[in-house]
Amino acid sequence: MARHLINLIVIATTLSACGGTPASSPSEVASPASTESQLEALATTSMLADIAQHVAGERIRIESILPIGADPHSYQYTPQDATKVADAKLLILFDYETYETFLEPLLLTAGGNAEFVFAGVGVGKKIDVDKGGFDPHIWLDPNNIIVCVENIREGLTHFDPAGAAEFKSNADAYVAELQALDAWIVEQVDQIPAENRLLVTNHESLGYFAERYGFTIVGSVLESFSSGASPSAQQLAALIDQVKASNAPAIFLDAGDNPALAEQIADETGVRVVPDLHLESLTDGAPAATYIDMMKYNVTQIVDALK
Ligand SMILES: [Zn+2]
Structure with missing residues (x-):
């Protein structure tokens, strides 16, 4: 039942992303300045919020649902989280099935109509059935984060098309930092x-x-x-x-x-x-x-x- 519901949310989001029908009302289109820096965007974890913030730059503030130090594998959401999610317009996540398992019950409680950005889409996932299926820890290879950055850039651009050029240049700069990090790790x-x-x-x-x-x-x-x-x-x-x-x-x-x-x-x-x-x-x-x-x-x- 729960799985069914989140699938519907995902399908609806995907359709709205691909349908080519303008989602904004004329009044929203007419006042782009009022949306800048005021858009409520959430990422599931502190790490993902930092990564997404590098792409969003000054234009959108990304807040983490999880506080610093919380374990995403075992996190229990709070009523405050539900309020935030209900108000959110954008929600960035890694993988709600294998990692942010708090997210599905949280969404069922909170409702809302956030657009979703699946940051890890396209990363080749390791699988080991004995250890619990897919390994969610993709971020521990910075090359996977380069894939995530592209997904986040696309998601932010769909959400806030006027920011496209800014997101592109932010993403390019951050990818260069991630490539430097990868080279540094090899050297170490x-x-x-x-x-x-x-x-x-x-x-x-x-x-x-x-x-x-x-x-x-x-x-x-x-x-x-x-x-x-x-x-x-x-x-x-x-x-x-x-x-x-x-x-x-x-x-x-x-x-x-x-x-x-x-x-x-x-x-x-x-x-x-x-x-x-x-x-x-x-x-x-x-x-x-x-x-x-x-x-x-x-x-x-x-x-x-x-x-
Ligand atoms: Zn872990």
Whole structure:
């Protein structure tokens, strides 16, 4: 039932995007100045809001639904979120089925008639049925964010056609920054001996990063693409064996993770726990105030632990 409803919303949005019928009333068309900087646009997470803000520039303010530090895998929406969503005219998301799972019940509660921008459309998604289907963590490869930026630019342009040129030049400038970030990561990772390019995390979040930068995923404590899973004793024992066999030097945790199981594995294997990556959310100020800062911080932590 719920799935059916969101599908209808998505279909309606897609049709209005492709139909060629002007959606604005004549009075809205006649007063473009009044819409500038006043458009209510939401992104699901702090990271996505930062990325979208780089494309929107001064023209549209993008607000995050999730507060800094909240875990999108397990977020419970608030009545205030419902009010915001009901008023929103634009809503930018990664993937409500595998990541922002709070969004569907939130939309059913809030209603509203926001246009949707599916930022991750066109990114080739990794799939592993045992770990929960599709891996949602596409942002951990900046090349995927370049695809997202193009989707966001298109969505913003459809929403606010008068801003087209500005969104294009903002997107081009940001893509150049993302390309520089990618080159920087390649250079940093070069410091890690090939045999040490091994990643163990709490839930499996670094798959896209590993694929792009030549790491092997040894395993994850929760054996899942989501932070909500709980592993069996057999799964933990298997991971301990994998960590020992691979000589992986460290287990990387997100700052929001419960470290108990990772510490138990560290005790049995002698690996080091790096407890404070930021993989799902920005931070209020340093070290991960922006998506690019977040990536640089995480890469520095990984390189320091493995080189
Ligand atoms: Zn995650």
